[in-house]
Amino acid sequence: MSEVCGSSNRIAGSSFSIYPMSDRFVEIIKSSLNEVETSKVWMKTDDVTTTVRGRMIHVFDVTKAIFLQAAKTGEHVVFQATYSIGCPGDSAGDVYMAEDNLAQNVSTSGLIDQEVAAKFSLYPMGGGNYMDVIYSQIEDMKKRGVEVGEAHYSTRLDGDGNRVFNGLEQVFQQTDEQGSSHTVMTVTISANSPSKKGGK
Numbered sequence: 001m002s003e004v005c006g007s008s009n010r011i012a013g014s015s016f017s018i019y020p021m022s023d024r025f026v027e028i029i030k031s032s033l034n035e036v037e038t039s040k041v042w043m044k045t046d047d048v049t050t051t052v053r054g055r056m057i058h059v060f061d062v063t064k065a066i067f068l069q070a071a072k073t074g075e076h077v078v079f080q081a082t083y084s085i086g087c088p089g090d091s092a093g094d095v096y097m098a099e100d101n102l103a104q105n106v107s108t109s110g111l112i113d114q115e116v117a118a119k120f121s122l123y124p125m126g127g128g129n130y131m132d133v134i135y136s137q138i139e140d141m142k143k144r145g146v147e148v149g150e151a152h153y154s155t156r157l158d159g160d161g162n163r164v165f166n167g168l169e170q171v172f173q174q175t176d177e178q179g180s181s182h183t184v185m186t187v188t189i190s191a192n193s194p195s196k197k198g199g200k
């Protein structure tokens, strides 16, 4: 068991949903899922969520690209995701671990200039000093060009959508590399909200 969990061949995954606050929600969800290059991840969409599984780099590349495509419509869109890495893998997903390290949607996503407001919670499991891991990741996030704010049960992030996603990917990757045997991270991101920042 620990051989599989501790190997460098660790499959990552995300279960995520996008919620466009628009009469056009079906079209926005379907077209953002279709417009993104997803051949390097295992992917399944149902009536509640979409699940992607594969190498961490591609899981973040694909989820970032789908959210930014939906946000690009200008509609108020919310993205909710649970990211996980650790046991167990499965043969259908493990096939995708042979993919290379070239993210397929970076250039398209990089062109999308989108301000976002977000919150995330990190759950490093099985690694020992979990509060130290969380606090050090929050400190590192402050160096990544994103505004970081305190909140109960989560940490608030404000800034450019690409920077927020890239920062979250680094949080997740570093937590994994620092020895957490199973890590979960929940993320909520909002774009184009008519509400004022912080609810004022």
Ligand SMILES: Cc1ncc(C[n+]2csc(CCO)c2C)c(N)n1
Pocket: 016, 017, 018, 019, 025, 026, 029, 030, 045, 046, 047, 048, 049, 050
């Ligand atoms: C990323 C993502 N995947 C699936 C759903 C669930 N969903 C709700 S409405 C709709 C379109 C009509 O079938 C779908 C697929 C979601 N919201 N976001």
